[in-house]
Amino acid sequence: MWLNNFEIVLEDRVVERGAVRIEDGCIVAIRENPVAADAIEGNGRLLLPGFVDIHGDMIEKEVEPRANVRMxxxxxxxxxxxxxxxxxxxxAYAALAFQPDFYGHARPVEHTAAMIDALTAMREELLVDHRVHARFEVDLSSALATAEGLLSAGVLGLISLMDHTPGQGQYRNIEKHVTNLARQRGISEAAAAELVRQRMSEGSAGESIKVVADLANLARTRGIPLASHDDDSVEKVALMHGLGATISEFPITIEAAAEARQRGLATAMGAPNALRGLSYSGNLSARQAYEAGVLDILASDYHPSAILPAVVTLADLGPGGLAASVALASANPARTLGLADRGRIAEGLRADLVIAERGRIPRTRATLRGGRTIWSDGRIMGL
Incomplete structure (x- = not known):
């Protein structure tokens, strides 16, 4: 099958009008001019590599669309x-959290494990290649035993370490955190401030350090990529690098992002942040990080439809244009996670592809995985 007359986004450049041939689920030929054979006609639409999303925490919201309403x-x-x-x-790497009760909103280990079990059991019947990104809060005493069980079952593709204690990391701006918490819970700021105070008084620094060290050692010995989370200082980046982290997720400051890059960690930030131009927590803007040359990966975070318009938006902000910005959501995460068979439009790789259309808001028209159409809005004849 030929996909013809598309604007093809390769890893290093964009082909204005070209064609891609797919056989047996793989890309077997790329032409930098339209072909004269029977083909799926693109009419100048964008042809991108399929997005590799390393951090999407949407499953919990799909399963529990409202508080205490379990589907x-x-x-x-x-x-x-x-x-x-x-x-x-x-x-897609489903970012599933293992953490103790925060502010009366518990995520029991058993419930998170059940979601992982269901996702793993359903993998072969799903449209997307789903993998598991386990997020462990550093004050969860059962973290090591839980991780060991999941690794023994062969279901983990990525481990990240989180610390959501107010006053550092994502919540280093305590006043903004209190305001956001009050809005989310529908309570007064005074009540929210009391919850934050209680949270800050909980936990043990010694126990947290042990959890971090144990999980980092486990990831290293099992060959599982390790990510830090919400790095807010060069010191924290240095610590996580020393423990073997290869990814810095959602760095809080430009200094932390720059330090991560200098130490060889891939930096990952959210597509919603990049699209909006600001972090909802008041932290580092993904656009600022990209313009400074310290952003490697865009993840869906909590809103996957933001990925496509985000990479198109960033194309105007960096020297590499659309090829470089698209790589943030495809080639870069694939390479970082050791997925050598995908992430680029190149001969011999999987035909994981996205057909999209520019416009006021860029839109996906069809998605192919292994050369098979897994979603289409019906606008592309033949798909």
Whole structure:
């Protein structure tokens, strides 16, 4: 099958009008001019590599769309799977959190483990290639035993370490955190401030350090990529680098992002941040990081439809144009996670592709995984 007359985004350049041939689920030929054979006609639409999303924490919201309203796990996974495919995501790392009770909002280990079990059992019938990114809060005493169990089952693709204690990391701006918490919970700022005070008084620094060291050692010995989370200082980056982290997720400051890059860690930030131009927590802007040359990866975070318009927006802000910005959501995360068979439009790789259209808001028209159409809005004849 030929995909003809597309604007093809390669890793290092953009082909204005070209064609890609797919056979047996792989890309076997790329032409930098239209072909004269029977083909799927692109009419100048964009052809991108499928997005590799290293951090999407949407499953929990699909399963529990409102507080204390639990839907069947399988239904939530099916819904998320269709949503991801419609957004151009062909490989998705579900970022599932293991953490103690925060402010009365518990995520029991058993519930998170059940979501992982359901996702793993359903993998072969889903549209997108789903993998597991386990997020461990550093004051969760059962973190090591939980991680060991998941690794023994062979279901973990990425581990990240989180510390959501107010006063540092994502919540270093305590006043803004209190305001956001009050808004989210529908309570007064005074009540929110009391919850934050209680949270800050909990936990043990010694226990947290042990959890971090144990999980880092486990990831290293099992060959699982390790990510730090919400790095807010060069000292924290140095610590996580020393423990073996290869990814710095959502660095809080430009200094932390620059230090991560200098030490060889890939920096990852959210596509919603890049699209809006600011962090909802008041932290580092993904646009600022990209313009400074310290952003490597864009993840869906909590809103996968932001990926496509975000990479198109960033194309005007960096020297590499659209090829470089698209790599943030495809080639770069694939390379960082050791997925050598995807992430680029290149001969011999999987035909994981996105057909998109420019406009006031860029839109996905079709998504292919392994050469098979997994989602289409019907605008591309033959797909």
């Amino acid at each position: 069947p796990l399988e239904l939530g996974i099916y819904d998320l799977d269709r949503k991801l495919a419609s957004c151009g995501v062909t490989t």
